[in-house]
Amino acid sequence: MSDSKITRRSAFEGLHPIQVEGAVTVAPTPYATRFSFRGDSKAASACSKGFGVMLPNALLKAESDNGRTAISLGPDEWLLIAPDGEVEALEAAIEKALDKQHHSLVDISHRNTAFTVSGPKAETLLASGCLLDLHVSVFPVGMATRTIYSKADIVLWRTAADTFHVELWRSFVPFVWGLLEEASHEL
Amino acid sequence: MLLIPCPHCGNRPELEFRYAGEAHIARPADPSTTSDQEWAEYLYFRSNPKGLHIERWRHVSGCARFFNCVRDTVSDKILKTYPAGQPKPDLADIVKEAHQ
Amino acid sequence: MRFSFLNLAKQALSAHRHWPEQWRFPEPKAEYDAIIIGAGGHGLGTAYYLAKEHGMRNIAVLEKGWLGGGNTGRNTTIIRSNYLWEESQGLYEHSVKLWETLSSELNYNVMYSPRGVMMLAHTVHDIQVFKRHVHANRLQGIDNEWLTPEEAKEFCPILNISPNMRYPILGAALQRRGGTARHDAVAWGYARAASAMGVDIIQNCEVKGIRRDAQGAVTGVETTKGFIGTKKIGVVAAGHTSVIMSMADVRMPLESYPLQALVSEPVKPIMPCVVMSNTIHAYMSQSDKGELVIGAGTDAYTSYSQTGGLHITTHTLDAICELFPNVRRLRMLRNWGGIVDVTPDRSPILSKTPVKGLYVNCGWGTGGFKATPGSANVFAHTIAKDEPHPINAAFTIDRFKTGRLIDEAAAAAVAH
Numbered sequence: 001m002s003d004s005k006i007t008r009r010s011a012f013e014g015l016h017p018i019q020v021e022g023a024v025t026v027a028p029t030p031y032a033t034r035f036s037f038r039g040d041s042k043a044a045s046a047c048s049k050g051f052g053v054m055l056p057n058a059l060l061k062a063e064s065d066n067g068r069t070a071i072s073l074g075p076d077e078w079l080l081i082a083p084d085g086e087v088e089a090l091e092a093a094i095e096k097a098l099d100k101q102h103h104s105l106v107d108i109s110h111r112n113t114a115f116t117v118s119g120p121k122a123e124t125l126l127a128s129g130c131l132l133d134l135h136v137s138v139f140p141v142g143m144a145t146r147t148i149y150s151k152a153d154i155v156l157w158r159t160a161a162d163t164f165h166v167e168l169w170r171s172f173v174p175f176v177w178g179l180l181e182e183a184s185h186e187l
Numbered sequence: 188m189l190l191i192p193c194p195h196c197g198n199r200p201e202l203e204f205r206y207a208g209e210a211h212i213a214r215p216a217d218p219s220t221t222s223d224q225e226w227a228e229y230l231y232f233r234s235n236p237k238g239l240h241i242e243r244w245r246h247v248s249g250c251a252r253f254f255n256c257v258r259d260t261v262s263d264k265i266l267k268t269y270p271a272g273q274p275k276p277d278l279a280d281i282v283k284e285a286h287q
Numbered sequence: 288m289r290f291s292f293l294n295l296a297k298q299a300l301s302a303h304r305h306w307p308e309q310w311r312f313p314e315p316k317a318e319y320d321a322i323i324i325g326a327g328g329h330g331l332g333t334a335y336y337l338a339k340e341h342g343m344r345n346i347a348v349l350e351k352g353w354l355g356g357g358n359t360g361r362n363t364t365i366i367r368s369n370y371l372w373e374e375s376q377g378l379y380e381h382s383v384k385l386w387e388t389l390s391s392e393l394n395y396n397v398m399y400s401p402r403g404v405m406m407l408a409h410t411v412h413d414i415q416v417f418k419r420h421v422h423a424n425r426l427q428g429i430d431n432e433w434l435t436p437e438e439a440k441e442f443c444p445i446l447n448i449s450p451n452m453r454y455p456i457l458g459a460a461l462q463r464r465g466g467t468a469r470h471d472a473v474a475w476g477y478a479r480a481a482s483a484m485g486v487d488i489i490q491n492c493e494v495k496g497i498r499r500d501a502q503g504a505v506t507g508v509e510t511t512k513g514f515i516g517t518k519k520i521g522v523v524a525a526g527h528t529s530v531i532m533s534m535a536d537v538r539m540p541l542e543s544y545p546l547q548a549l550v551s552e553p554v555k556p557i558m559p560c561v562v563m564s565n566t567i568h569a570y571m572s573q574s575d576k577g578e579l580v581i582g583a584g585t586d587a588y589t590s591y592s593q594t595g596g597l598h599i600t601t602h603t604l605d606a607i608c609e610l611f612p613n614v615r616r617l618r619m620l621r622n623w624g625g626i627v628d629v630t631p632d633r634s635p636i637l638s639k640t641p642v643k644g645l646y647v648n649c650g651w652g653t654g655g656f657k658a659t660p661g662s663a664n665v666f667a668h669t670i671a672k673d674e675p676h677p678i679n680a681a682f683t684i685d686r687f688k689t690g691r692l693i694d695e696a697a698a699a700a701v702a703h
Contacts, residue, residue: 059195059196059250060196073250073251074195074249074250074251074252075195075250075252077250077251131200131202131203132199132200145196145249146248146249146250146251147199147203147248147249148202148203148248153248188596188597188598189588189596201587201596201598202598205587206587206588208542223688223689223690224688226688227540227687227688228538230631230687231540231631231687232538232539232540232687233529233538233539233540233541233542234529234538235529235539235541235542235543235589235628236529236530237527237529237530237543237591240589242588242589258588260543260589260590260591260592261590261591261592262592263588263590263592263594
């Protein structure tokens with residue numbers, strides 16, 4: 001027992017890179033701190049103070065500041081993303097700001113992982129499994145939503161005109177990556 | 188596939204949702220004073236109409252909220268969705284609105 | 288006119304231009320001794336047995352569309368009796384025994400083919416459940432045997448038993464006496480035989496109301512062809528049961544869902560049996576026309592549309608292509624849907640009701656075809672004697688109040 005060591009491993013270990021010249025690149029993102037926050041609008045305001053980013057009231061929006069992002073997934077549910085290594089500090093700051101107001105704050109840094117899909121054919125590649133209309137006129141920069149890619153739940157966030165950030169549970173990575181890779185051959 | 192207007196997220200494909208059965212069926216407040224017949228009614232007996240049906244859906248791969256929905260079970264056309272907790276709407280009004 | 292070698296030869300001499308119509312198209316009488324609502328296999332069969340075994344020939348079967356045009360014309364034709372509980376085994380096995388002699392009884396080839404029904408196990412849970420069914424069946428004298436994956440492939444050579452499948456096959460339960468029959472033929476066979484005995488089959492006649500007297504007993508039905516008097520009504524209306532029963536103010540523990548099926552282009556015989564997979568959600572057999580007949584689970588929401596969504600079909604075909612890789616090259620010819628009335632315990636209701644003179648046969652969900660002769664037979668008894676037959680005694684509406692549910696969710700297979 002004294003010799004055991006916990007090694008952090010990337011969910012993308014051993015997967016083929018997905019890159020189609022001039023069309024699309026799919027790349028894992030760095031490790032991050034992540035929380036699932038639930039609470040009413042008063043609690044959300046308090047959480048904003050502790051997190052350092054305004055939790056958006058409007059639905060399906062991503063609000064970013066200083067490398068941290070808050071995404072509104074539902075009327076009382078937010079996904080909070082911050083640089084790796086800030087779990088303890090942020091948890092303390094948010095709990096302090098909430099001061100015993102009713103809420104739920106769960107560390108999901110290791111449940112989730114993420115990758116980006118970027119390039120002129122990013123929408124086309126994602127359309128291989130995502131049923132939503134991804135055109136920038138109805139899915140603008142700054143919009144984010146939980147949805148499905150084939151049979152896997154994802155959070156899809158458009159960070160730029162030709163870039164999407166995809167959050168998903170670690171165990172779904174081989175499934176989703178495999179389908180994206182297959183679809184990339186058709187680009 | 189149905190296109191379902193979630194009250195929070197807007198139109199989304201059926202695969203993002205889970206059907207949750209007939210709506211506005213209140214769980215008996217005190218099971219210990221509920222008769223077997225009443226309990227069976229609550230658990231098992233349903234309207235199952237050929238026509239307007241008021242039902243629940245849950246947007247599991249979206250906002251994850253439950254909501255209510257009025258759908259015509261012959262055409263599968265959805266006439267109205269409204270948040271959980273709101274009262275049963277007047278079906279006659281809904282039909283009128285739909286024809287306008 | 289009987290179908291016999293002699294008649295076939297005689298008719299051939301005049302180029303088959305003088306075969307009589309197979310059933311009559313009468314206008315409804317003012318009154319009957321019993322009325323069956325629904326001219327599907329179960330309804331027509333009920334009328335046949337009422338006439339044949341109970342001497343009730345002054346009866347009518349009312350059908351809002353064309354006979355056999357509902358679920359009877361849309362099912363995937365599977366016959367088996369490998370259910371879990373003794374009550375179910377009694378009912379489905381009664382049916383299998385009737386299937387075995389149905390063609391000669393009706394003088395109509397229903398193409399009953401006991402080619403074997405194999406239920407696949409893909410997980411430890413599947414193995415436990417299906418072995419339990421095997422033991423339960425054999426204790427009641429019903430055939431059911433456990434096969435290894437290799438034995439399963441020997442029985443069905445196109446089956447994929449590769450360990451690289453997402454959910455590899457770990458074994459299978461085989462009922463050799465299970466199989467298929469021609470669904471339309473059953474409706475036509477019962478219709479022809481019943482009509483010949485004097486039963487009036489009245490098509491394009493929709494029931495709009497049920498009339499009752501001051502004591503609440505049935506006195507007749509309001510239809511699109513007028514009022515028809517009777518003291519006994521048997522409701523055999525499948526997905527429309529709730530609609531009909533509400534005309535007598537009886538609420539039912541039923542929900543009507545779309546159930547889809549599809550067929551491939553016809554090919555030479557490649558599929559010798561029926562294969563069903565609960566876990567990866569698809570089942571398949573091959574018709575004598577050569578089409579692969581494929582089915583799956585219901586759509587998720589209640590509907591009378593007889594349609595359903597294409598995503599169900601696509602997911603089913605994903606499973607089929609995984610189970611039978613050489614199907615990947617085939618074109619799918621036709622898909623359609625029906626309306627299945629599902630009960631909370633996935634077992635049917637064959638019962639008297641709180642209304643005097645009103646009897647109901649429903650709740651077969653996705654598995655009514657296999658029970659057609661057995662169900663019709665005991666339901667006729669229930670109507671004629673005003674008492675259930677021992678075989679259907681447990682399948683009451685009341686069981687949902689008493690809690691004596693007959694849970695066949697696993698045996699109901701893919702569609703639960």
